[in-house]
Amino acid sequence: MEKLVPVGISNKHVHLSQQDVETLFGAGYTLTPFKDLSQPGQFACEEKIDIVGVKGTLKGVRILGPARKESQIEISVADGFVLGVQAPVRDSGDLDGSPGAKMVGPKGEVELSKGVIVASRHIHMSTEEAEKFGLTDKEIVNVHVEGKRGLTLSNVLVRVNKDYKLDMHVDLEEGNAAGLKNGQTVKIVCENK
Amino acid sequence: MEKLVPVGISNKHVHLSQQDVETLFGAGYTLTPFKDLSQPGQFACEEKIDIVGVKGTLKGVRILGPARKESQIEISVADGFVLGVQAPVRDSGDLDGSPGAKMVGPKGEVELSKGVIVASRHIHMSTEEAEKFGLTDKEIVNVHVEGKRGLTLSNVLVRVNKDYKLDMHVDLEEGNAAGLKNGQTVKIVCENK
Numbered sequence: 565m566e567k568l569v570p571v572g573i574s575n576k577h578v579h580l581s582q583q584d585v586e587t588l589f590g591a592g593y594t595l596t597p598f599k600d601l602s603q604p605g606q607f608a609c610e611e612k613i614d615i616v617g618v619k620g621t622l623k624g625v626r627i628l629g630p631a632r633k634e635s636q637i638e639i640s641v642a643d644g645f646v647l648g649v650q651a652p653v654r655d656s657g658d659l660d661g662s663p664g665a666k667m668v669g670p671k672g673e674v675e676l677s678k679g680v681i682v683a684s685r686h687i688h689m690s691t692e693e694a695e696k697f698g699l700t701d702k703e704i705v706n707v708h709v710e711g712k713r714g715l716t717l718s719n720v721l722v723r724v725n726k727d728y729k730l731d732m733h734v735d736l737e738e739g740n741a742a743g744l745k746n747g748q749t750v751k752i753v754c755e756n757k
Numbered sequence: 758m759e760k761l762v763p764v765g766i767s768n769k770h771v772h773l774s775q776q777d778v779e780t781l782f783g784a785g786y787t788l789t790p791f792k793d794l795s796q797p798g799q800f801a802c803e804e805k806i807d808i809v810g811v812k813g814t815l816k817g818v819r820i821l822g823p824a825r826k827e828s829q830i831e832i833s834v835a836d837g838f839v840l841g842v843q844a845p846v847r848d849s850g851d852l853d854g855s856p857g858a859k860m861v862g863p864k865g866e867v868e869l870s871k872g873v874i875v876a877s878r879h880i881h882m883s884t885e886e887a888e889k890f891g892l893t894d895k896e897i898v899n900v901h902v903e904g905k906r907g908l909t910l911s912n913v914l915v916r917v918n919k920d921y922k923l924d925m926h927v928d929l930e931e932g933n934a935a936g937l938k939n940g941q942t943v944k945i946v947c948e949n950k
Contacts, residue, residue: 714911
């Protein structure tokens, strides 16, 4: 069976803790949903903030909700050049040893000591979809993209959860490098299966 | 035998005709070499110009010399969003049907009706290197990159010329998406060889 997956391309964005939401936007503030994302319960927010690094600023960076345990800034390698930070390629939430940056909102600022990462590409899928594909949580697969800029990505992490919906997440540079458009279908290829 | 190739990562740049050099910088002007590039006779210039599209401007874009028959602007997909043009992925010199842009220099402007492209990745090699690798001019190969962001690029064009020096050229988004650094070694993989 062909293991086909739609692609979602992520531009730079921020996840905030509720405490940082209130420091940046005011006491008691809650984020305003703007558009639902592919994973149930996740949404892009109306709110944007500036991210300030030692070398430069990324203005108007979109916040994704809901609030999380810990704030996290997901950028591309090129965004890192603008900020003047070398952000490591990491899975979401794996922030130890990553560089920090200053977040500037309309009501306040937060100096993060860590949390700036380039997100590792990964595939969300539900338990049922994983069973259908014969894959398990945390498995590493290859993904093939057709086209003039076609390529096969190594080291793609599979993340399985009953609440996930089938979607592969890559960042803007990965998407552009592969000639991908949002929603385009790619194919999981496993050497041994 | 392993077919190993060093990588050169290209940021946005411009090649100019001598006529456009003179319109932008003044009558009789010649480009000023700043740094030699990997291919013999090619150089980065001291001179930079602004590229203006319908939506925005790329400021201070480096010119590469020497002057060519026809002006050509090589950008990334993300640069195309800034300009507001959808530049096609093309081999160098294949400009028919590509969008134009305005070039602004210190002494004048040139409105290009075509010439804005995203350069196709390709490998330069000398006749001797091609023989050693068992490859021929215009052959299409795959190229494997190791690492956390490892991948295998399809559709990589081989360009053979007695004056070329072994080097694979990718653009900044391809380089960042693959976690590449300038000068890093990658491997040509051919299914049938």
